[in-house]
Amino acid sequence: xxxxxxxxxxxxxxxxxxxxxxxxxxxxxxxxxxxxxxxxxxxxxxxxxxxxxxxxxxxxxxxxxxxxxxxxxxxxxxxxxxxxxxxxxxxxxxxxxxxxxxxxxxxxxxxxxxxxxxxxxxxxxxxxxxxxxxxxxxxxxxxxxxxxxxxxxxxxxxxxxxxxxxxxxxxxxxxxxxxxxxxxxxxxxxxxxxxxxxxxxxxxxxxxxxxxxxxxxxxxxxxxxxxxxxxxxxxxxxxxxxxxxxxxxxxxxxxxxx
Numbered sequence: 001x002x003x004x005x006x007x008x009x010x011x012x013x014x015x016x017x018x019x020x021x022x023x024x025x026x027x028x029x030x031x032x033x034x035x036x037x038x039x040x041x042x043x044x045x046x047x048x049x050x051x052x053x054x055x056x057x058x059x060x061x062x063x064x065x066x067x068x069x070x071x072x073x074x075x076x077x078x079x080x081x082x083x084x085x086x087x088x089x090x091x092x093x094x095x096x097x098x099x100x101x102x103x104x105x106x107x108x109x110x111x112x113x114x115x116x117x118x119x120x121x122x123x124x125x126x127x128x129x130x131x132x133x134x135x136x137x138x139x140x141x142x143x144x145x146x147x148x149x150x151x152x153x154x155x156x157x158x159x160x161x162x163x164x165x166x167x168x169x170x171x172x173x174x175x176x177x178x179x180x181x182x183x184x185x186x187x188x189x190x191x192x193x194x195x196x197x198x199x200x201x202x203x204x205x206x207x208x209x210x211x212x213x214x215x216x217x218x219x220x221x222x223x224x225x226x227x228x229x230x231x232x233x234x235x236x237x238x239x240x241x242x243x244x245x246x247x248x249x250x251x252x253x254x255x256x257x258x
Contacts, residue, residue, distance in 0.1 A: 009071070009159070017050050028057040030186075031134070035103055038132045038181070038254065042102030045126065047091050047119070048109030052078030059083065066101070068094050092118055099128045107136040111160040116172060124176035127257040133178060135253045139185055141165045143247045144194060151201065153193035154249055166246070169253050178255035185248030187239040 031054065041062030046055050049067030051074050058065060065084035068091050069075035075088035087094045092115055104123050113119055123133050138154035139145065140163035145152045155163065170180050203209075242248045 005158070024053060025057060028054050031105070031107065031136070032057065034182070034252065034254065035105070035132070035134055038256070039102050042128075043100060044103040044105065045096070045101045046084075047104065047106040047123075048112070049078050049084070049086060050074055052082040052084060052086070054105065054107065055082040055084045066096075091122070094122070096126045098125050100126050102128055102131050103134065104131070105134040107134075110135055110137050111156075111162055111164065114161060116162055117175065120172045120176045120178070124178055124257060127178075129257055131257050132181070133173070133255045133257075135169065135251070135255070137164045137169070137251050137253075139165065139247070139249055139251045141247065142185065142249045143242050143245075144190055144249050148194040148198065151194055151198040153190035153197060164251060166251060166253070169251060173253075173255040178257055180253065181256045182252070182254035184252050185243050185246050186250060186252050187236075187243040188249050189235060189239050189242070190249050191235070191238075 042064070043066065044055075044058065044063045045066040045068065047068045049055055049069050052067060055065045055067055055078065059082050065082055067075070067078055067082075067084050067086040069078055069086055069088060070090055072088045075086045078084060079086045091113060104127060106119075106123075110116060110119070120133075127133065138156075138160070140154075142154070145154060154160075166183050170183065173180060239248070
């Protein structure tokens with residue numbers, strides 16, 4: 001039930017999301033590089049802006065900043081940190097005039113929203129002619145999703161309400177008159193996180209009661225070095241191959257309003 005979902009979005013969740021975003025400058029740089037292929041300035045709206053990490057990365061540049069954030073304290077933090085105009089509430093309730101934005105972004109948020117068709121419809125109305133809609137979501141047709149199935153980290157149940165493929169995203173865009181101009185699966189992986197979820201479930205079924213520290217212990221230096229080597233070799237090769245084949249764990253899409 002929608003009214004019960006709040007229990008899964010407590011203060012710790014918003015704090016963790018905010019902290020992760022504020023330490024992801026490399027990610028925001030890559031996101032801006034993609035956006036800059038189509039737009040290099042103007043009005044930009046970040047749906048689900050959290051504490052304003054991406055908007056803060058843009059601060060002082062050629063952009064006028066806007067955001068939407070459901071959680072009121074987090075929205076207030078975003079305003080204070082970025083100077084952006086931030087609507088506090090559900091994206092379905094946000095009211096912006098038609099043809100307001102050159103760019104709308106939605107990173108790791110669309111999967112949390114109840115009515116994605118309404119969101120796409122609003123975005124299509126808010127965009128100026130030629131404006132773009134940038135989306136980043138987990139890829140339900142990734143190799144990892146098919147291998148781990150219900151244990152895949154990208155499912156994040158019950159917070160993720162919808163799971164997207166390239167086809168479903170493009171279909172939603174076409175319904176509201178937006179045209180696909182980019183659809184890729186960037187390199188990345190959730191293999192470690194998914195493995196821990198699988199091991200946790202196996203332990204529970206075996207009657208073992210692990211504490212969080214036992215399930216995911218702090219690694220020593222030898223283990224850190226081994227994991228680093230694995231990430232730079234096998235992990236890197238796997239991520240690149242999955243991305244090349246369109247089967248990476250995430251989808252990065254750009255749609256344009258003609």
